[in-house]
Structure formats: structure tokens, C-alpha cells
Amino acid sequence: MGATKYTRRALVGWLGTLAGGAVLLSVDGRSKGPIVPSNLARPRTAQLPKGGTYDHESQQMKGYDIKIADTGTATDEDQEQSTTYWDGESK
Amino acid sequence: MDNATGARSEDRKLLLIFTNTYDLSTNRIVDKVGSGRVFRFNFDIWHDYQIRIGPTDFEIVNPLGFAVTRHDVAKAYWRKPVSRFFLEGHRERSARSILRRAVEALSRTPSYPPRMTAQERYLEAEMNYVVGEIRNLLWKDEKLVLVEPASHRRLGKLVQLEIASRYFDVPEYRFTFEPNATERESRQRIVKSLSGERLGSNAFMWTSTVDEAELDRRAPWFVQDLVKADRDLTIVHIRGQNFAFDLERSAFVDRSVDWREVGEVTTPLWRPCNLPEELCGRVNAYMAEVGLDFGRLDFLVENETYWFLEVNSNGEWGWLDFDGSRGVLKALVDELDPDTPIHPIPLDPFIFGVPAGHDLPD
Numbered sequence: 517m518g519a520t521k522y523t524r525r526a527l528v529g530w531l532g533t534l535a536g537g538a539v540l541l542s543v544d545g546r547s548k549g550p551i552v553p554s555n556l557a558r559p560r561t562a563q564l565p566k567g568g569t570y571d572h573e574s575q576q577m578k579g580y581d582i583k584i585a586d587t588g589t590a591t592d593e594d595q596e597q598s599t600t601y602w603d604g605e606s607k
Numbered sequence: 608m609d610n611a612t613g614a615r616s617e618d619r620k621l622l623l624i625f626t627n628t629y630d631l632s633t634n635r636i637v638d639k640v641g642s643g644r645v646f647r648f649n650f651d652i653w654h655d656y657q658i659r660i661g662p663t664d665f666e667i668v669n670p671l672g673f674a675v676t677r678h679d680v681a682k683a684y685w686r687k688p689v690s691r692f693f694l695e696g697h698r699e700r701s702a703r704s705i706l707r708r709a710v711e712a713l714s715r716t717p718s719y720p721p722r723m724t725a726q727e728r729y730l731e732a733e734m735n736y737v738v739g740e741i742r743n744l745l746w747k748d749e750k751l752v753l754v755e756p757a758s759h760r761r762l763g764k765l766v767q768l769e770i771a772s773r774y775f776d777v778p779e780y781r782f783t784f785e786p787n788a789t790e791r792e793s794r795q796r797i798v799k800s801l802s803g804e805r806l807g808s809n810a811f812m813w814t815s816t817v818d819e820a821e822l823d824r825r826a827p828w829f830v831q832d833l834v835k836a837d838r839d840l841t842i843v844h845i846r847g848q849n850f851a852f853d854l855e856r857s858a859f860v861d862r863s864v865d866w867r868e869v870g871e872v873t874t875p876l877w878r879p880c881n882l883p884e885e886l887c888g889r890v891n892a893y894m895a896e897v898g899l900d901f902g903r904l905d906f907l908v909e910n911e912t913y914w915f916l917e918v919n920s921n922g923e924w925g926w927l928d929f930d931g932s933r934g935v936l937k938a939l940v941d942e943l944d945p946d947t948p949i950h951p952i953p954l955d956p957f958i959f960g961v962p963a964g965h966d967l968p969d
Contacts (some may be wrong), residue, residue, distance in 0.1 A: 551823040556798065556815050557806035558868065570628040572655075572671045575637050575647040577628050 620945040626686035627651040632925035646675035650688035681945035683745040749951040753901040758920040775915035784827040793820040796830040814865035836907035
């Protein structure tokens with residue numbers, strides 16, 4: 517019984533937080549939707565090839581063939597820039 | 608430091624390439640230079656290597672026992688060393704199930720970056736740091752050639768454009784962040800991302816045509832005048848040599864103004880073309896001023912006008928000379944071969960202009 521009570525309280529609290537957040541977002545105007553319209557944020561069509569095995573003898577990747585031009589932002593920058601995605605800091 | 612293979616270091620002159628396993632362009636280089644004269648370090652599989660660094664030397668050993676020391680390195684080429692998490696993110700996304708996508712959409716859980724624990728992040732960061740330091744040691748040794756690492760730190764798009772306006776026609780551009788501004792004039796413009804940061808799962812802000820008045824003023828925007836171009840032109844610049852390729856925009860412009868977005872269509876359509884001698888001279892002068900030995904410069908061609916867009920200092924080139932018949936691969940191999948004369952990139956690239964002793968071919 518006790519566990520059910522606490523679960524119910526936690527659920528009510530969580531919903532309350534959610535509702536409060538929604539109200540606050542409405543007040544400061546940030547809930548109007550994305551400020552970069554979705555028609556500008558389009559998917560990357562060029563994908564890295566699946567499969568392939570790296571061969572240390574020849575020092576080349578074997579078993580795949582890719583002829584996609586300029587892979588764009590995904591691999592166009594070097595490691596410093598790509599780390600911004602996972603270290604949260606632009607170096 | 609002992610060499611893991613037992614070979615005497617003074618016998619060896621190697622090209623060290625910092626890259627990742629999926630870099631097809633590096634495959635081409637290794638193939639031409641010869642596997643025995645190249646040490647390829649792939650950052651996405653750094654776990655496979657052993658690395659030791661002492662006060663005056665370093666050694667990297669691959670799983671087969673092939674090793675390179677600081678002394679062995681005749682030249683170093685900074686290609687595209689990228690974390691496996693960065694690469695695998697794309698594969699994971701492409702393999703996601705509809706159900707998983709729906710759950711992600713509902714929970715708004717970012718699918719990028721892919722799963723990565725704090726410890727994994729720490730290990731990647733440590734290795735990223737140390738690989739950067741190996742590169743810096745070789746830069747200090749004047750062994751680093753062609754590509755300047757992380758040149759965007761000093762030479763981002765806005766600096767590029769400002770300098771380019773002295774050499775080329777540049778579409779009018781401006782960056783604005785004016786959340787309190789009044790309405791903008793309605794005008795067709797091109798909008799671009801400066802950072803290339805993702806806007807969601809595998810989504811980018813591609814270069815697009817917009818009505819400037821409709822852009823949300825709460826966001827920062829970089830816009831340029833719309834150029835009604837017939838052709839895209841890209842020039843691979845390799846230390847004074849220019850290799851030009853063009854692409855008819857009619858083949859894709861009804862789908863996107865950005866040819867990269869429809870790469871599956873545009874890749875085979877690029878053709879080598881001749882550059883006017885006068886433009887070639889301007890490209891050389893521009894690259895000398897910005898202090899880059901290598902870069903891929905993008906232009907739009909409208910009648911006889913060449914509109915400069917940007918230079919990518921580590922731009923892709925593999926698809927432009929896939930079989931090595933168009934000169935790009937040969938020119939790169941000539942620069943990278945460990946036995947050809949070395950032309951190191953400047954030690955202090957923050958100084959613009961042609962550094963002393965950094966000669967360019969006529």
C-alpha cells in the first residue's frame with residue numbers, strides 16, 4: 517500500500533512539474549515551436565557505408581564501395597570540431 | 608625508444624596519416640604511396656593501437672606490430688581523424704526501426720550522440736588530446752604538410768569572405784542576431800549554417816532559399832544574396848596547382864540549391880574544366896594570403912562571373928578523381944610521398960600572408 521501511495525504522489529508531482537513547465541514556456545514565448553523551421557533542417561542523404569572490414573596489412577578498408585560526393589558537415593571537419601557533439605564544449 | 612618491429616629507425620621514412628578507417632580518400636593515398644611507406648592511424652579504432660610518448664620520441668604500433676616513431680616520420684598528413692561514436696552514429700540512425708524512431712520522437716531523446724558512457728567519453732577525450740599532441744610535435748618538427756588542422760579557428764567563413772572580396776566577386780552577405788528588430792524586408796535570400804551543427808537526428812540546415820522576412824528573429828542567421836548561377840565550380844588547390852571541376856545546376860536545382868544535399872545525383876556529374884588564367888592567379892594569390900597550401904574552393908558561375916562561396920581547408924576530393932586520371936590524386940601523392948621534397952605548412956598560421964621561405968610554384 518505504501519509503495520502505491522508514493523508512486524501516486526511521484527506521478528502527481530511529475531505531472532505537476534510538466535504542467536508548470538508548459539505554463540512557463542507559454543509565458544516566455546518559447547513554446548511557439550522551433551525557431552529554425554523544419555523545412556530548413558533536412559536529413560543528410562549521404563550515409564557512411566555499412567559493413568566493410570579494416571585490413572591492417574594493406575591499411576585500407578575492404579568490402580565497401582562509396583562514391584558519394586562531399587559528405588558535408590558529417591565528416592568535413594576534423595576531430596576538434598566533431599568533439600563538440602560529445603564533450604559539450606566547442607574547442 | 609625501441610621500435611616494436613626491431614627495424615632500425617634510420618632506415619625508414621614514413622608518411623603518417625591521421626584519419627579514420629572509412630576515409631576512402633586515404634585508401635587512395637595508401638594505395639599509391641605503398642602500404643609499407645605509410646603508417647595509417649585511424650582514430651575511430653584507436654583501441655587497436657599501442658601508443659607510447661616519452662620526452663623526445665613517440666611510438667605508435669598497429670596490431671600487426673608495424674610501428675612508427677617520431678624519427679621515422681618524414682611527413683604527416685592530417686586527414687579526418689574522427690571518433691567512432693561520430694561515425695557509428697550515422698550507421699545506428701540508418702538502422703533504426705520505426706518503433707524506435709517513434710519512441711525517440713515521443714521522448715525527444717536525442718539519437719545523437721549515440722550511446723556513450725562518461726568513462727568512454729573520458730577515454731575518447733584523452734586519446735583525442737594525445738593524438739592532437741603527436742600532431743603538434745610533428746608540426747613543430749616541420750613535418751606536417753598540406754592540411755592545416757582546425758583552420759576554422761582562425762579562418763572561418765566570415766574571415767574567408769572578407770579576404771575573398773579583394774580577389775573575387777562575393778555575394779553580399781550578412782550575419783544578424785536581432786531578436787528585438789522590427790520586421791525585415793521581404794526578399795529572397797540564401798541562408799546557411801556557419802557551424803554545421805545538427806538540428807536533430809541526422810538533420811542539418813542545408814543551404815536553402817528563404818524569404819528573409821520569414822526568418823524567426825530569435826535565431827542567429829547568416830544570409831547571402833541569391834545568385835542565379837548556371838554552374839557550380841569547385842577548385843582543388845594543392846600548393847599552387849589548381850584542379851577545377853564544374854557541375855550543371857539544372858540537374859538538381861529543382862530539388863535543392865545545395866548540390867551536397869543530392870549527392871547521389873550530383874556525384875557522377877562533376878566534370879573537369881579549364882580555369883581562366885586570370886582566375887587561377889587570383890586563387891593562388893588568395894590561398895597565399897590566407898596561408899593555406901591545400902583547400903577546396905567553391906564558386907557559383909553566373910555567365911562570366913565567378914562568385915566565391917567558401918574554401919574548405921580539409922575538403923573532400925576523392926570523388927573528383929576517383930580513378931586518379933584527373934590529376935588530383937597524383938598531385939597529392941607528389942606532395943605526400945615520404946621521399947619527395949617536403950613543404951611543411953607554416954608554423955604560425957595565425958599570421959596571414961605568405962610566410963618567409965614558404966615558396967609557391969610560379
